[in-house]
Amino acid sequence: MKKKLLLLCVVLMCSLSSYGQSGQIGNISWNITDSVLTISGTGDMPNFNINQQPWYSYRYNIMRVVIENSVTNIGNYAFYNYLNISSIELPHSVTNIGDGAFYGCSGIIDIEMPNSIINIGRGAFHSCSKLANITIPNSVTNIEDIAFVGCTSLTSVEIPDSVIHIGAGAFGSCSNLKRIKLPNNITNIEINTFYYCTSLIKIEIPSSVTSIGDGTFTNTTNLKYVDVYWNEPISINSPVFQNSNLSNAILIVPTGTKALYEAAPVWQDFGTIIERPIPESVSIYASLLVGSSLLLEAEIIPSNTIYQDVTWSSSDVAVATVDATGQVTGVSPGIATITATTDIGGKTASFKVKVKEGVIGIRSDATANSLIDESNVNVSLIDRTLTVNTPDKETIKVYSMIGTLIYSAQKQEGKQTYFVPNLSKEIYIVTGSSGWNAKLLNK
Template sequence: MRSYRYFGNKGETIPDDVEDLIVVHPHVQEIPKRACYMFEGLTSVTFSGSALRTIGERVFFNCFSLLEIEIPSSVTSIGDHAFWGCRSMTKVRFIQEGGSSLKTIGIEAFCYCSSLTEVNIPSSVETIQSGAFKYCKCLARVFFQEGLKTIESGVFIDCIELEKVDLPKTLEILGNGAFKKCSSLQVVNMEEGGNLRVIGRNAFENCVKLQTINMPSTVERLESQTFKECDSLLVVKFQNGLKYVGNYAFYWCKNLRSVALPESVEVISSWAFGLCPKLLSVELGDGPRDLGIHDGAFSGCASLINICLPSEPRIGQTNPDDVGPGVVVVNSFNGCMTLRKQYGNTPIPLALMRRFDNFPIHKKCYHASVTTTDELSREIESSMPSFLQDENTIPDHLVDPFGMTPFHILMSAANCRLDLLQLLLDAYPPNILGWKDMNGKTAIEYYWQQSYRLTENSQRILQAALHRWLVGSISSWKGLEAWKSDMTNRVNAIVSEDEVEQRQSLLQDSLMALSHYEHLEATSLLELSLWKMEMRSADDTSTDDDTAARIIVDKKADREAYRIGNGAPVVIPNVIEFSSRTDLALSSG
């Protein structure tokens, strides 16, 4: 193997015919720009000693054969395009023993290093400049340390193997397009208590596998198109502190189901949530304030059903760039078919201001982020005198004009508070869980759609709710013909649906209905067996007149008496619990 030394401080140069190996002399402090520009045969570079401070611009530009590099801890900066196009390089190691001095990774420094698989950024690095790791298509792992302050624009664009990112608390700026088109990115962790204020334009655009976002309270602005076309995004939660949601921030997030925006939000810009066809629930923080909702902010959200506007916004007809605070543009809800179906010609913003005027329990569940258990308990207690015990009658205070119960409101939201859910479960009979809204969905069906994010405690409470629902539904089951009709309609709906994702959603609903009917059938058969056993017991006690005993028990009142007294209310829930451990399989979503 041929070896060449480079004595840059004393005027020596690297021979033009270098083939494979360069050893940098210990006294070299800077490798000037273009020193090894397009050395296509270069496979290895060794830095000896610790004098090196700077790797200049385009030093190893398009060194196609370079396999790996170790950056000495003495280096303070890596110049722009320093390793651009080193497409065979699989490993970059920043030596950190004794503490790294590296402060800056330059513009497109490792751009098009398409074989690079892993990078561990030293804690000394404060700034990663624009496009530093752009188009590193094999980069699967990036480790950041506390100390990093700025990730500039496009740093990780099109890193299609990157799956998880843990951003350090010290990060202050996440630049435009920082993770754009990272098509495998599923998890982004942003810890509370950090310094991040702004998430730049297109920062996560086209991250098609990103499922959840939990923003820290320090984030004040989401710039335009931040999460545009994030196909897998289902739930978005923000902490109090967010003020601005930019244009097209969540545009065409076609699987987004629920969003929780805090009361600190001042502006929801044009088309911020436009064309989110499955968006069901948007929680806007409690209390009157000057909230501006701009042109088309929720346009095309055909499924939106769970939303309420703060009181007394001003309704605007147009949306100029200088639209004032507190103006809700009248066309901000165009194409919201579920809302339009309910409100007809009434301007939707006006109607949504009064959405829960006569439904205080619904309102407390809608503002779950700020509702205390004491507040909800008081509302429930005050409603109890008017509650009708007839399970076939729907109390007025429990179902709003959309057919939604407080369970629907709470269980379709991004903030489904389990302590509030438990209060509702304790207060109301289980058959309420089976009531359907104007979309024909039960509250549990909404929650089921988000079951992928259930904690163990959430699974336990939801499972208990399902048990109560199934047990409560036994008395209201209308029999085999109703089952046939329901399942036939569901199958026909699946067959006639052209959109693949909607067909999958219908299939999931149908499978859950089948599970429901299977449990219903099992518990009904169990109940019948227990009742028959009780009948035999009654028959055995008769002495002379067996026929008389049968006549007596055929009376409806006596059958009910035997049914209640035979222990079924105790046995059935336990049987369901036992069988559901395998059948419901909640933990697998």
């Protein structure tokens, strides 16, 4: 009899597992089906202890979390150490992510926060070691202590100007974080905020900051640039940059303030202190064409601007991607805008790229975003004879496949023919200054 009863219990448990689990906590309902935990209802999810969530028994089976609209709060420790969660959906009703809510969720790769969140709680994403991408919306005002500690895959994070408080150790031990620009409305940088960010290269600190806590940049051993905007250096203690090799770093200061920083404790320890001319503009031009790829270069004016770095982005990576060097690659037919943004000053220049099968059309005037209708372009190359039929007066150029300029000519409106000497039976790139290019075989 006991054996039969035990068998019945096992069968019953298997049956329940196959159909999922569910429950109710106040106004909040939860349900687990096919490894997806769905939480619905209205108002705040309650706070929990680290191992007392109602779905705790199923923590190893949960791979995806969906919070439905009308839930306003992610409770403290709601998913503490749920190692197999890889995807989270948050609704626009959520305003608070509680303390330790996703602590130790090492399977999460990226998370999109809705533009409703105001507070990111203490340790909310602590030790999310695979978290590589996170967008902090401009609704957020508070990032609490140790919120992102140990997010070792995080390479960059944009903190919006809406943020007025970043807690102690918030980004500590983010060992792959390379750049950080602090928001313009923050006044205090708490202790240990970026400690042990060993890949950090560049820090930008706004003039609104009045104090920097000890240990903030401890062991930022690859630090190369620190940009500051105070007309008079603020007083800081030496532990702020402890073990950060300041003798190898450059401090960039406002024009006319170099002598003040050279005389200020700690700031004077930087190996180089330079005054910063601010970029007036940036333009993009092409320097290399390789098949369906195009290498863009950004030119910053004035040319003596100290910090020349730009960040590249594509409006649609499904159409065209761009890497950190400006290399654009066509992915699928369509139009994407490629933008270069100066890391200092935020000046931008853009290209519109049309990707077609075998052809990328691109306009190289950074001030004009219009793209030529390529139905008006007819180009052929036969036995070193180049025929171009376009409606514009423009400059025609012929490049080798490694980007060497071979031939250039001025073209009048309509159809024109050119003899291009020294061409082999190879593929060449032909461009027009009105914004088109084509890959042609010299038959």
